[in-house]
Amino acid sequence: MHFSNLKSNFRKPAGSQTLKWLLGWHDEKRPKSPATGIVIPYMYNDGQGLRRATADTLTWIGQASFLIQLGGKNLLIDPVLSRSLGFIRRNSPPGLDWPALPKPDAVFITHNHRDHMDAPTLKRLGPEPVYVVPKGLGHWFRHNGFSRVIEMGWWQQEEIEGLDVTFVPAEHWSRRSLTDINTSWWGGYVIARNGLCIYHSGDTGWFDGFSGIAERFPDIHAAMLPVGAYAPRWFMRAQHIDPEEAVKAFRILGAKQFIGMHWGTFKLSDEPLDEPMHVLPLIWEKEELERQRLESGVLGKTLRLDKLV
Numbered sequence: 479m480h481f482s483n484l485k486s487n488f489r490k491p492a493g494s495q496t497l498k499w500l501l502g503w504h505d506e507k508r509p510k511s512p513a514t515g516i517v518i519p520y521m522y523n524d525g526q527g528l529r530r531a532t533a534d535t536l537t538w539i540g541q542a543s544f545l546i547q548l549g550g551k552n553l554l555i556d557p558v559l560s561r562s563l564g565f566i567r568r569n570s571p572p573g574l575d576w577p578a579l580p581k582p583d584a585v586f587i588t589h590n591h592r593d594h595m596d597a598p599t600l601k602r603l604g605p606e607p608v609y610v611v612p613k614g615l616g617h618w619f620r621h622n623g624f625s626r627v628i629e630m631g632w633w634q635q636e637e638i639e640g641l642d643v644t645f646v647p648a649e650h651w652s653r654r655s656l657t658d659i660n661t662s663w664w665g666g667y668v669i670a671r672n673g674l675c676i677y678h679s680g681d682t683g684w685f686d687g688f689s690g691i692a693e694r695f696p697d698i699h700a701a702m703l704p705v706g707a708y709a710p711r712w713f714m715r716a717q718h719i720d721p722e723e724a725v726k727a728f729r730i731l732g733a734k735q736f737i738g739m740h741w742g743t744f745k746l747s748d749e750p751l752d753e754p755m756h757v758l759p760l761i762w763e764k765e766e767l768e769r770q771r772l773e774s775g776v777l778g779k780t781l782r783l784d785k786l787v
Contacts, residue, residue, distance in 0.1 A: 479614065479661065480659075480660045480661060481613070481614065481652070481660050481661070481662065481663045481664075482660065483647075483649050483650070483651075483685065484647055484649070484685055484686065484687055485649070485685055485686065488649070488650075488651055488683075488716050488717070490651050490653055490659055490660075491713060491716075491717070495713060498713075506709065506710030506711065506712060506748075507710075507748075508709060508710075508748045508749065511745075511748075511749070511750040511751070512745075512750075512751070513566070513567065513569065513745035513751075514567050514568075514569045514745070515569070516569055516570075516742070516750070516751040516752050517570075517752070518569065518570040518742035518743075518751070518752060518755075518775075518777060519755070519775065519776040519777065519779075520570065520571070520573070520776065520777045520778055521573075521776050521777065521778040521779045522778060523537065523573060523574055523578055523778035523779075523780060524577075524578050525574060525577070525578030525579060525580060527780070528545065528547065528552075528574075528578070528580050528780065529580045531547050531550050531551075531552065531580065533547070533782055533783075533784065534547055534548050534549070534671075534674060534782070534783040534784055535547045535780050535781060535782055535783060536676070536700060536702075536737065536780070536781045536783055537573060537574055537778065537779065537780045537781070538573050538737070538739065538775055538776065538777055538778070538779065539557065539558075539559070539572050539573045539574050539777070539778075540558070540568075540570060540571075540572050540573055540742070540743040540777055541556070541558055541593050541594075541739070541740055541743040541744060542555065542556040542558075542588065542593070542594055542678070542680065542681070542702075542704065542739050542740050543555065543556050543557050543558050543559070543572070544556075544678065544702060544739070545574055545579070545580070545582075546669065546676065547580075548641055548669065548671045548674065548676075548783075549640055549641065549671045549672070551583045551584065551639045551640065551641065552580045552581060552582045552583050552584075553582065553583065553584050553585075553586060553639075553641075553669070554582045554584075554585045554586065554603070554607075555585075555586045555588070555667065555678050555702075556586070556587060556588055556594040556595070556678075556680070557582075557585060557596070557599050557600070557603065558593060558594070558596040558599055558743075559572045559575065559576060559579075559596070559599045559602075560596050560598050560599055563592045563593055563596070563744060564592070566593075566744050566745065566746070568743060568744060569742060569743055569744065569745065569751055570742055570743055570777055571777070572777070573776075573777035573778035573779070574778060576602070582603060582607045583607055583608065583639050584607055584608040584609075584610060584638055584639050584641075585600070585603060585607045585608070585609050585610070586610045586611075586643075586667050586669075586678070587609065587610070587611045587612070587615065588612070588648070588664060588665060588666060588667070588678065588679075588680030588681065589612060589648075589650060589652050589662070589663070589664035589665070589680055589681060590612075590615055590618070590652050590653070590654045590662055590664075591652070591653070591681065592654075593743075593744050593746065594680070594681065595615075595654075597622070600622075600624075601622065605623055605624050605625055605626065606626075607626065608626045608627075608628060608638060608639060609624050609626060609627045609628070610628050610630060610636075610638060610643065610645075610667070611627060611628070611629055611630070611662075612629065612630060612631075612645065612652075612662050612663035612664060612665055613629045613630065613631045613662065613663045614629070614652075614661050614662030614663055615629065615662040615663075616629040618654070618662075630643075630645035631645065631663065632645060632646065632647045632663070632665055633645070633646065633647075633694075640671065641669055641670065641671050642669070642670040642671065643667060643668070643669050643670075644667070644668045644669075644694075644695075645665050645666075645667060646665055646666045646667065646668055646677075646687070646690075646691050646694075647665055647666075647685070647687040647690070647691075648664055648665045648666050648679060648680045648681065648682035648685075648687065649682045649683040649684065649685035649687065649716070649717070650664040650680065650681045650682055650683065650717055651664065651717065652664050664680060664681065665680055666678050666679040666680040666682070666691075667680075668691070668694075668695050668698070670695075673697070674699055674783055674784070675695055675697055675698050675699055676698070676699060676700045676701075676702070676783070677691065677695065677698045677700070677701045677702065677731065677733065678702040679701070679702065679703050679704065679727075681704060681717065681718060681740070682704065682717075682718070682719060683715060683716045683717050683718060683719060684715070684719050684723050684726075684727075688727045688730045688731055689730055691731060692730055692731045692732055696732060698731055698732065698733040698734070699733065699734050699735060699783060699786050700733065700734065700735045700737055700781075700783060700786060701727075701728055701731050701733035701735070701736060701737065702737040702739050703719070703724040703727055703728060703736065703737065703738065703739065704718060704719060704724065704738075704739055704740030704741075705719075705720070705721045705724045705738040705739070705740060705741050705754040705758060705774075706718075706739075706740045706741025706742065706746075706747070706749070706751075706753075706754050707740060707741070707746040707747040708720035708721070708747060708749060709747050709748040709749040710747075710748055714747055718740075718747075721738075721754055721757050721758050721761055722761055724736075724738070725758075725761050725762065725765055725767075729765070734771065734786050735771055735773060735781075735786040736771055736772050736773060737773045737775070737781075738754060738755075738758055738772075738773065738774045738775045739775065741753075741754040741755070741775065742754070742755070742775065742777075754774065754775075755774045755775065758772065758774045759772065759774065
């Protein structure tokens with residue numbers, strides 16, 4: 479079975495396009511910027527407060543990885559704690575490293591790209607948590623010894639660990655090997671408990687699905703949206719929104735708090751690794767949004783979800 483997007487059957491960038499980008503045969507060329515050594519805001523977190531789990535919290539680990547605590551449950555979304563993705567080295571340390579990480583009750587995977595689904599991290603987490611994955615990915619997990627697997631399709635709702643979980647659409651694609659293009663789905667998650675609602679978009683290009691998500695979930699407290707890996711636009715637009723589009727999506731979603739993610743960790747595109755944290759406040763000011771509603775990202779910083787505006 480093959481999966482597609484809401485508006486098109488975008489498969490993946492064509493090989494000729496990828497070559498054109500890598501060789502710089504286009505008009506959006508940027509000066510080469512470093513892949514490592516870029517300082518990203520970081521707050522040391524030893525996890526002691528998190529292990530007590532007395533509040534509903536959100537902590538950015540890096541890239542699209544988060545620890546979410548809701549109702550005393552520890553949830554990991556797209557956990558990647560490895561020092562590299564093959565030949566792509568990690569720029570910044572995890573906001574929560576292994577000694578600080580509370581024991582997870584559930585692990586959520588948005589899609590199978592390696593900066594979101596890292597096999598070494600998952601194998602170290604082990605088979606005890608519930609693994610919530612897009613349709614088509616369950617076989618990989620069961621084959622690798624994970625027995626507690628829930629596969630979800632778009633708009634499917636499940637009660638998982640006492641939480642209301644909905645897998646929602648995104649505009650992206652999937653591939654893990656040479657022969658499995660779009661054989662598993664991709665998307666985001668809306669996770670709710672007792673009126674508190676959070677949204678993690680996964681990787682996504684711009685699409686009308688943001689309006690559909692807003693209609694179904696009118697009271698999102700925190701929206702985790704990607705703001706990196708967007709340049710050059712002619713190549714990345716179909717698969718990754720840029721900071722301006724992320725703020726536009728935030729407005730459509732009507733969420734209370736913006737959490738910028740998918741930047742500063744792995745060099746996957748042409749913009750400097752730290753560019754999002756510089757351009758986001760400028761876009762925010764231009765849009766005349768309240769400054770306290772913007773969290774552009776501090777690794778290891780824990781936010782109290784019940785304290786969000």
